[in-house]
Amino acid sequence: MSRVPLTRKGFDAMRVSVIHTADDIVREHIVNKSVVMFDILRASSTISTALANGCQEVIPVVEVDEALAIASRLPEDTCILGGERSAVKLPGFHLGNSPLEYTPEVVAHKTVILTTTNGTKAIRRAAGEDGVVLIGSLLNYSAVAHKLFAAEQDILLACAGTRGKFSLEDTFAAGLVVAELVQLWYSRHNAAPEESCSPQADPVPIYAEEVPVLPENGLLLEDAAVAALRLAEAYRHKPLRALYDALHGQKLAQMGLSIDLNFCAQLNLYDVVPVYREGKITCL
Secondary structure, three states, X not given: OOOOOOOOOOOOEEEEEEEOOHHHOOHHHHOOEEEEEEOOOOHHHHHHHHHHOOOOEEEEXXXXXXXXXXXXXXXXXXXXXXXXXXOEEOOOOOEOOOHHHOOHHHHOOOEEEEEOOOHHHHHHHXXXXXXXXXXXXXXXXXXXXXXXXXXOOXXXXXXXXEOOXXXXXXXXXXXXXXXXXXXXXXXXXXXOHHHHOOHHHOOOOOOHXXXXXXXXXXXXXXXXXXXXXXXXXXXXXXXXXXXXXXHHHHHHHHOOOHHHHHHHOOOOOOOOOEXXXXXXXXXX
């Protein structure tokens, strides 16, 4: 089990926060932070796959009518409509929300206009009026963590959730990013996680003054980030189990979409980092 880096309150550190549903995001959470959105099943996995397969850009929209209106203004041979409601492909759309549909043959050099039940709404909410949001998944979590670490800003890992409720798979992915950030911090300071904190970092009664203080640019993990980290440690070597344990994963499996779970459970298949800015998602 990785030790959690500790820092004294008020010390200059990179603060890592996790929010479990998009509905919980308010402006104060995202100002002056690097923000990542996770919707593992399946929007963020689909977006990552589309861009890895040569898609020019993804335009995430909340409503079906908005998607149709945007498509009507673009040349027909340059855009693809993708979307679902309750995991079912929308009538008249080219594709649903399975990442396996977004092959190079289909999406290369195209604009994908995407609307989903949870994910696209979560992206827009996480961005606020004019913000920038990275898109994270199991497929690219290491690349995302490296970008976050290099930015040296406070971090918000925003889980889409499912219809306003906690989603195990999203928090698992957020926890993997936290774990990677911890490893990057220790690598920067040439120390092993098991040795970097004093014995007082173990869960024993100690006073705040006795907590070890990390050097400049340390990490401060809020409680939700620590919880996500521990969840990631539990599932790290069995990511597919995490998706099947999740209620939404069970729903997809019951709908005959186990193949999507198998695909979305792959760790670090891509090194792309999708970024949403000014209404569009491209590769960072």
